[in-house]
Amino acid sequence: MSRKIMIVLGLLVVASMILAACGPAETPAAPTAEPPAPAPTDEPGAPAPTEAPTAAPTEPPFTTTRTGTWVDEVSMSVVTSGSAVTQISAGAIDIYGGNLATPQDLQAIRDAGLNNSEQYGLYYELTFNPSGPVFEGTGKLNPFAVQNVREAMNWLVDRDYLNQEIYGGVAIPKFLPISAGFPDYARYVDLARAVEAKYAYNFDKANEVITTEMEALGAVKNADGKWTYNDELVTVIILIRTDSDGTRVPQGDYVSNQLESIGFTVDRQYKTSSEASPLWVLGNPADGLWHIYTGAWGVSGISRSEGDNFQFFYSPKSAYGFSPLWQAYTLTEEADVVSEALALNDFNTFDERRELFAQAMDLIIPTSYRVWLIDGKGFSPWKPGLAVSYDLAAGIDINPLWSRTLRFVDEAGLPIEGGTVKWGNSDLFVDPPNPIAGSNWTYDSQWQNATGDYAVMGNPFTGNYIPNRIDRAEVTVLEGLPVINTTDWVTLDFAAQIDVPADAWIDWDPAAQVFKTVGEAYPDGLTAKRKSVVYYPSELYDIKWHDGSNMSAADFIMPMIMTFEPGTEGSAIYDESQVGALESFKSSFKGFRIVSTDPLTIEYYSDVWYFDADWNVTGMWPEYGYGNASWHMIAVSNLADAAGELAYSADKADALSSETAPVEWMSYVGGPSLEILSKYLDQAASESLIPYAPTLGAYITADEAAARYANLQAFYADRGHFWVGTGPMILDQVFFVEKTATLVRNPDYPDLADKWLAFSAPKLSEVEIDGAGRVGIGAEATFDVFVSYQGDAYPADEIDNVKYLLFGADGSLIEVGEAELVADGQYVVTLSAETTGKLAAGAAKLEVAVVSKVVSVPSFAAFEFVAE
């Protein structure tokens, strides 16, 4: 009997092991993130320029008298991405702020009945080694040295298959180095669709082109149908990334299978980023150690302009120009001019830019140094009964709107005031936070952007900017620059010349602790390409720091001092690692001027410009690139840095450290830094220190300084850290080892909680086409187009354009045109007799692309008909 029991028990254990082994493995969070894609940035010391809000995407459904955040508290903790959905379902957390990327994740979210964001995540491509056609290192053939072979890879891979099989159909097939969800794609949708039609999956064509080229290279197929060269098999080495989100393994396997099916022998080398990087980035392509790499790139926000991607991905002039691979890229002179012009915005009109894009499609894309595969999507889940805004590119945690819109909702979807949200993410407190050169991890920015505030906020659906702490702005750019204005809070002017006033500040004298004026530095005068004037509201100084101090003009001047101080030799806080960034900044910075302190008005001059007027606004704020900070906190931490007891940057800390006297990378929130900062706070308080007195002395009184330091001492005594912002949440408790922290509502935050409710959900349009199923060749035809959002007609004033694209039976693009507006949500496409006359008999397709003003992602619909 007992033996039977033992057998049963044993079988149970074995069965449980097998069942468990069949389940998905727990995957620890990767220590590093994918490299983000290029996106515009602004000068240091100031947040990125902004654009005014256009029409509200959705109407606020609710109003309130509550200020600040809807919730009382957010409790952050670390959870693995693999368990996020399960933990939300079990009630362990309410929301996961990070990115889930696979279709299995999305399915799990749906199965669990959770809500989720949907944002553009990684985008995937195949990178080819163009060296050869015979590798110097191995003497072996490299078919991908031939442009036609690389280009034929476009036809060899079925992107729809990849999307359906690997990404569950939620991703988007990708053919270009611009994202299908960003404005440039919407602007040039006809150009993009033409390329997509050209490179649509065509296995036979791929095989035919590659066969021709291989034979021209001297390769022959053996009896097994395998390509050989000099009597050796032509083996393609493909580096398949196994880390990241894991989807590049099936991608790489699919591409390998396709190559094998046309006669290549494939060596699949599965590698992590660290293992592959020395080969494809640093290695000499001529060594012949690889042919194809499964690449992926990330986005950190909606990019309003992706023109520079052509240079970034295809030119030796790329920021990746250090890489031997990029140096192996050769563009024709004409293509080089096009990529440079798009990278530097060197054009005068948008028509010129469009022409440059068209040329890039013809001259650069066919080089096929890269073959684009998929625009991936990411998902962040949260439980029913909770709501939050998210960025269409960055998701939840990077955009500061998360803290301002996170709320519990009732069954009708209306906000419920109060409550504690349990927030999970993959990590927390990765590096020491300090506003000058502290942690820049996403995991830390999620709580930093909740505790900070900004002059402008990024529109999560368009990538434009919205005024947050400024009244209005004026922008002046040089005549001839193709800048447009789509906002009502920015006025745009053009000028033949923009002179920088002689009393504008342009540089810093660390010894005298005063700014150098333009008049002193440039006696003959100075001009700029762009000027912005920002008008702050009269109640600006009513805003309180978390320690209770009122904001003042000195808080706005200190960031500019700190832009120069660490990188300027002779400064007490000189940091060699900051020199390069400062020099880079100075190369385009042309000065700034405090026009008025109350109300605050600041002029800013620069040679960097963007073609959206709002992006040209430099909305200065006490934001230092790695967090908000008041002048008095910076004064304290400067003392610690100057004394060599702490260092803002990791580089300086390492440089100053010795075995016997270590210097810590400064942390405002924990560790050995706190005691040192506290000591210098006491010193500053005892002296009523006015930092940089020759400059800030005009803006700070001794009494104000004393009051501020006293406030900071009280804050530190209460909270136990120095992270003092002006945002809607206050960092309350920090548990480093336990990896948890709590944020509480800032009761002094001035804005109503419903301020950002208009951005609750992206107003993605739904498009339908109706018309005759048969169209006579040479006869006029009309089609009705219906554009709606959640069943309601999409307002015409929120639509930028409705384009149609007519494709012939062979997939070629016959015509591109604009649909005519009939009424809100209703358009008509008219194909003239001449147009239909160009159709061959057979199936044709009409595609409509709707570009909204309030969401950057275009919507598409297609209608197939028979031409006869």
Add this chain to the structure above:
Amino acid sequence: MSAESQPLEQTSGSVKAKATVSTLARVGKYTGSRLITLFITVVIGVYLTILIANMGGYVDNIMRGEIREGIAMRLARDENYKNMAPEDRTAYVATLVSQEETRMGLDRPFAVRSVSFLVNALQLKLGRAINMTSDSGSRLVSLIILERLPATLLLMATSNLILFFAAILIALSLSRRYGSFVDKMVVGMSPTSSAPPWFYGIFMILIFAAFLKWLPFGGMIDSPPPAEGLPYALSVLKHMILPVSALILSSIFISIYNWRTFFLIYSSEDYVDMAKAKGLTDKDLERRYILRPTLPTIITSFGLLLIGIWTGAIITETVFQWPGIGRATFRAIGLYDTPVIVGLTIIYAYMLAITVFLLDFIYALVDPRVKVGGSK
């Protein structure tokens, strides 16, 4: 008599003195040679760790690649950089790369750095991490380790001590009940220990956290954290249940089986049967006739257990998000942070060497048959 006996006493005394001197010399000689041997072992072990952690210097290439990629991605978003003249761009990138390589020590050949790592490690100069920071933000390797140590000690000590003593006591009992149902059950269940603790951990998380919702998925305390004191301690205790259970469950049966087999050998000795025939109680039998001769083995096992406690359990801690040294090790390996890896290794190596060294003396204390430095 006394006159006659004096030489004998003198002889006896001098023999004793000679024996003492001889013993001291033997012990001293043994101690010296043992320490030298152990030190050489530590040096070899640590240097091998340095070589392996750096893939013989290949990690330099990886880090150089990562530095350049990181800088390229940063600059790609820098409008000022884009506006710079091509030669200025190149110079700027070169400067940034050089600064970062210098900071990470890549400006010196790996061979030189590897010796520096070794020398500093042997002196317990743990230095600064390359990429990692402690949870509170320090780059000091000592702080990185010390911050994680309490959590690991709490988890590993609790589970390992429970496991160790429970296994011995149950095994001792089973050795006297050979063939009983419980004995057969333990034997039958012992193969379950082929699965690692994290395997059981995932199961237990699914059952007790996801399905029953009785216990937390992981972490060390609730979020939001409870107040300090008893609520905090209870919260930690609640979070310990699953990882401790997983660690115990994964090894308990095989441990009992091992010890039970070991004790069984001693239980069937003639002198045990003789003692049993004399009518000694089971307790006396176990304590005096089974445990005592097996004490050196038990002590050895316990000593190794104690030093094993502090290394943590890399994957189990990761599965349970337990903020211990195991996870720190996991991260250090992932970041190729040699100073942290070497720091963890050298401490373990020294502790192991000291334990091995002390065990020789402890054997002599608990077992009269053992002679320190003796040939047999």
